[in-house]
Amino acid sequence: MAGLTPFQTLGPFFDFGLVIHDGDLVARPGAEGRHILIEGVVRDGAGEPLPDGLVEVWQANAAGRYRHPGDGNNRTLDPAFDGFGRVATDTCGRFSFKTVMPGRVAGPDGKLQAPHLAVGVLARGLLTRLVTRMYFEDEASNADDQILALVPAERRHTLIAKAGGPDRYRFDIQLQGEGETVFFDV
Amino acid sequence: MICPRPAPGTHPPNNSPGYRSTILRHPKEPLVIIPHTLSELTGPVYPYGRINVTDSDLTRQHPGEPLGERIIVQGRVLDEDGRPIPKTLVEVWQANAAGRYAHRIDDHPAPLDPNFSGAGRTLTDDEGRYRFVTIRPGAYPWRNHPNAWRPAHIHFSLFGSIFLSRLVTQMYFPGDPLMPIDPVLNSIPDERARQRLVSNFDLNVTEPEWALGYTFDIVLRGSNATPMET
Numbered sequence: 001m002a003g004l005t006p007f008q009t010l011g012p013f014f015d016f017g018l019v020i021h022d023g024d025l026v027a028r029p030g031a032e033g034r035h036i037l038i039e040g041v042v043r044d045g046a047g048e049p050l051p052d053g054l055v056e057v058w059q060a061n062a063a064g065r066y067r068h069p070g071d072g073n074n075r076t077l078d079p080a081f082d083g084f085g086r087v088a089t090d091t092c093g094r095f096s097f098k099t100v101m102p103g104r105v106a107g108p109d110g111k112l113q114a115p116h117l118a119v120g121v122l123a124r125g126l127l128t129r130l131v132t133r134m135y136f137e138d139e140a141s142n143a144d145d146q147i148l149a150l151v152p153a154e155r156r157h158t159l160i161a162k163a164g165g166p167d168r169y170r171f172d173i174q175l176q177g178e179g180e181t182v183f184f185d186v
Numbered sequence: 187m188i189c190p191r192p193a194p195g196t197h198p199p200n201n202s203p204g205y206r207s208t209i210l211r212h213p214k215e216p217l218v219i220i221p222h223t224l225s226e227l228t229g230p231v232y233p234y235g236r237i238n239v240t241d242s243d244l245t246r247q248h249p250g251e252p253l254g255e256r257i258i259v260q261g262r263v264l265d266e267d268g269r270p271i272p273k274t275l276v277e278v279w280q281a282n283a284a285g286r287y288a289h290r291i292d293d294h295p296a297p298l299d300p301n302f303s304g305a306g307r308t309l310t311d312d313e314g315r316y317r318f319v320t321i322r323p324g325a326y327p328w329r330n331h332p333n334a335w336r337p338a339h340i341h342f343s344l345f346g347s348i349f350l351s352r353l354v355t356q357m358y359f360p361g362d363p364l365m366p367i368d369p370v371l372n373s374i375p376d377e378r379a380r381q382r383l384v385s386n387f388d389l390n391v392t393e394p395e396w397a398l399g400y401t402f403d404i405v406l407r408g409s410n411a412t413p414m415e416t
Binding site for chain 2: 002003004005006007008009010011012013014015016017018044045046048050056058059060066067068069070071082083084105106107108113116118120122123124125126127128129130133146147150151152155175176177180181182183184185186
């Protein structure tokens with residue numbers, strides 16, 4: 001086994017190198033499924049918004065299929081859907097993504113997981129990528145999700161986006177302190 | 187196991203108080219260990235955005251030539267079994283030769299170079315190789331502690347083949363006297379792991395009468411050979 005290359009911080013000056021055009025467009029307008037807007041703020045342990053963070057998301061399409069050769073199920077791929085998004089936070093720590101509600105994908109033993117996005121957070125002052133997930137309020141399947149079940153009950157709410165109007169969800173990311181978002185060791 | 191967890195000491199702890207900005211930004215609650223599902227074992231493998239020829243030659247993105255020492259940086263992107271990762275996106279960004287980023291909030295009083303933006307991207311070839319032509323970045327001061335200077339470095343961002351193989355890192359230059367006193371590099375506990383971020387000067391990559399060459403191989407998590415299961 002070769003030794004892994006270690007992580008280093010993104011630093012403060014990344015956005016001229018890493019921001020991609022339409023990076024907030026996880027699903028293009030023609031994609032199948034219920035189109036939704038996800039918005040949130042990233043904050044530090046003092047409650048201050050991060051003006052220099054980068055949020056990345058990865059998700060399955062509305063049918064529950066990842067655009068990746070490792071997803072061998074026969075649900076249909078959607079030509080208007082890639083499933084990846086990347087945005088820098090603005091000066092007020094805000095980010096947003098336009099996407100569709102993801103379908104359910106297989107979990108650890110083949111049982112379906114609740115709809116979710118895999119989320120990565122990078123920033124100045126973060127030496128690695130923090131990994132979390134975003135689930136959706138009012139999804140009955142959250143109760144059976146095997147990954148959510150691994151999270152202490154009193155902290156699960158930090159992974160669940162709140163409905164904030166028709167087809168809008170709010171998902172704030174708290175790096176530290178009161179209401180700290182659950183991050184995963186993957 | 188499809189994707190083993192990194193050996194202890196490979197990655198820096200997010201709580202690294204020597205790097206002051208980590209103090210309010212690292213999670214204090216323990217990370218929750220989760221099994222790998224399709225969500226972690228798939229990932230964005232397709233290129234995002236258009237890639238032009240000049241995207242990998244940072245000296246040819248403007249009408250004139252940038253100032254500074256022209257260099258070639260090349261290497262291979264490999265999985266943990268040493269197999270190449272083909273067609274994967276490699277993004278870089280860096281300061282100019284004077285140690286100044288072309289970024290609105292960089293206020294270091296060193297000159298900007300109108301012929302150097304400092305951002306590049308490319309895809310690896312079928313053998314996992316990438317190559318950039320650029321300018322050797324300068325060291326620059328930062329306010330982490332009194333008289334703090336970052337060693338010369340180039341930022342790298344890679345996706346690899348799955349969500350878990352994502353890597354953002356920095357490449358350093360051999361012999362840089364600032365490396366032993368840099369809190370960012372030294373946040374990595376394992377000395378051998380730190381050394382993996384130091385590029386090698388390579389006379390075989392160096393082009394006569396044109397540019398010095400450096401090699402920097404990158405190893406990402408995961409194994410391309412292992413069939414992925416659900």
